[in-house]
Amino acid sequence: MFVKVCRVDQLKQNRGRPVYAGTTKVAMFKIGDEIYAIRNACPHAGASLSVGDVRGLVVTCPRHDWTFNVSTGACLNRKMYSVKTYPVEVRGNEVWVDPGD
Numbered sequence: 001m002f003v004k005v006c007r008v009d010q011l012k013q014n015r016g017r018p019v020y021a022g023t024t025k026v027a028m029f030k031i032g033d034e035i036y037a038i039r040n041a042c043p044h045a046g047a048s049l050s051v052g053d054v055r056g057l058v059v060t061c062p063r064h065d066w067t068f069n070v071s072t073g074a075c076l077n078r079k080m081y082s083v084k085t086y087p088v089e090v091r092g093n094e095v096w097v098d099p100g101d
């Protein structure tokens with residue numbers, strides 16, 4: 001079920017923003033005209049990916065530099081890992097995410 005997480009104008013280009021979708025911690029990213037949502041917990045040791053450096057579609061975990069594609073969730077330097085991605089809908093100036101709970 002989709003829940004409202006923030007406004008579009010609260011998202012800054014190429015910067016993460018931590019939000020809650022219900023009780024789920026989600027990291028939002030606005031890259032170009034697209035908005036992406038991934039779980040805000042690195043699968044390595046749980047760091048907040050929302051504060052990671054963003055280059056193109058790739059966010060780098062601030063703790064040990066694992067890198068993730070924010071569109072697919074794939075970990076680029078540890079191929080057996082990934083981070084969960086969530087569907088995003090923009091409704092006017094509102095951003096909605098389906099955490100799947």
Ligand code: FES
Pocket residue numbers: 042043044045046047061062063064065066
């Ligand atoms: S916690 Fe993210 S790479 Fe270690």
